[in-house]
Amino acid sequence: MGRIGNKFQELKRKNEKALVIYLTAGDPDMPTTEALIPALASAGVDILEIGVPFSDPTADGPVIQAASLRAIKSGATLAKILEVIQRIRQVSDIPIVLFGYYNPIFIFGCEAFALRAKAAGVDGILIVDLPPEEAAELRRHTDRAGIDFISLIAPTTDDARIRRITDKAKGFLYYISVTGVTGTAKPNIEDIKRDVARIRKDCDLPVAVGFGISTPDQAAEIAPHADGIVIGSAIVKLIAENAGSNDLIPRVSSFAGAIKKALSGGVRI
């Protein structure tokens, strides 16, 4: 079992829920990303999703779209992101999932990517425009390298397809709590309860819930019904608001810390 699986087991023993944080690598620049990742790990974040920016982010709402464009302009590339992760591995063991779109990986080369990502210390990949049905070309290499292929499940996914997905899923399952793109709508708690139960019927993997969770209160409300929650757009927005400021890292870290506290039933802000 890799870092992701170990983390969920450890949290389960401690009766805690996983806080998964997304940020777009290279927004506002690579040095900030490199400094932010260990800071978030110290603030209590359990798993990091590192967004690889893409020119055509069709699954993302306006906040992450804008971050992707800024990151591309700042010169972020898949190769540079892997270099940063490799350096971070000397100071942090936090599980890292690369989150993004297929084309940058396809152009890097599937086999070269799998070897390079493993060597850099990447634990999982989540590619939003590569459904499991189309993933064989990449998974031939990433499965062999021991990188978890994390799959998305939507409210519109029927039971038969959930079974097909969970059969081959690794790491954890990412339940999209709204039908839509990242950071645009508020999730419905009843849908989440029903669908997480549907997923768990067939599968022992942990389930994380994301897309549309933006506050500690929402996180606290949803967490009891899942194994973890994902916060993306709210963090990316905070990074954008504090770009260029010395307070960026403390502000983002303290927001993440507040969410983690809310998940543990601690003090709410």
Next chain:
Amino acid sequence: MPALIELNAAYRRANRDKTFLRELADYRRQYAGRETPLYYAARLTEKLGGAKIYLKREDLNHTGSHKINNTLGQALLARRMGKRRVIAETGAGQHGVATATVAALFGMECRIYMGEEDIRRQAPNVFRMKILGAEVVPVSSGTATLKDAMNEAMRQWVSRVRDTFYVIGTTAGPHPYPMMVRNFQSVIGMETKRQILKAEGRLPDMLIACVGGGSNAMGLFYPFRNDRAVALTGVEAAGKGIESGLHAASISAGRVGVLHGNKTYLLQDANGQVHDAYSIAAGLDYPGVGPEHGYFAKTGRAAYVSITDTEAVDAFMTLSRLEGIIPAMESAHAVAYAMKRAPRLDRNKIIVVNLSGRGDKDAETVSKEMEEG
């Protein structure tokens, strides 16, 4: 993905259903005005002094382009699937107008996503869509052109997937769209085959069509794919010249990648970021190309060439003056290649050019070009 699985199943059922096919045939005849003529362009042929040139007059369809062939099919499918709302992306506005038209015809709510830059360039089509009752939504993300309009339409589709049908306008996008759009457009090639056999007693030597995403070209080519003696030539937009970097020639100058749910030739940088496409013809301004064109290019079944803005404007004027037919700037790319090729072929050879749309919408662009030139 669940929506694509549902769509694929519904399309496959419809495609075997005689009632659906008869209904589509009726609308094509009574509403769109098919079949369109295969016109022998005698004066153009005479001037070029080589192969005989026939024009497949898709410009004479209702709404002024081949786009209605596809939107009629998809709207009928949407109705069968119980979807009351359609959305679409558009570049030049031709597909947007064709979608707004069928939405009005079938009483559906309609929303068209269009890049802000294209809204500015194609004002007359924006008015047409509004008159037809569609809401035109400006897209300012990315480069504010066709690919961004498609990105936004996909986002909006997943956000309201239960009651919304996404009408893609070209042979791109995720499966089953490339197959479905190709099949709806294949009426062009099927008619052409019948018409040329009647007029000439044999198949043509060459088919020429412009390629942006590639729906008019695939519609013409597909029924001829097994007729090995018929050369298939797709014409991409070379814009200000391939070497200038300002073009939309995905096959001629791109490399294989994955965008909008299909693997095909794409204009992109070394890191897999998709480039903007450029062409004087907004309808060719797409950085990818339908995957089946990619396949034809790779296997050599079709050849892909490119034509610059200047050559296209020249063909636009030539056809207007010689034949009294103002072609869409997109179609003018195909005419331009025929003008290059025909003089080098024997008089007994036959070329069919797909005149995919009419050029009223381009009058302003051309008059500016003439003033500046």
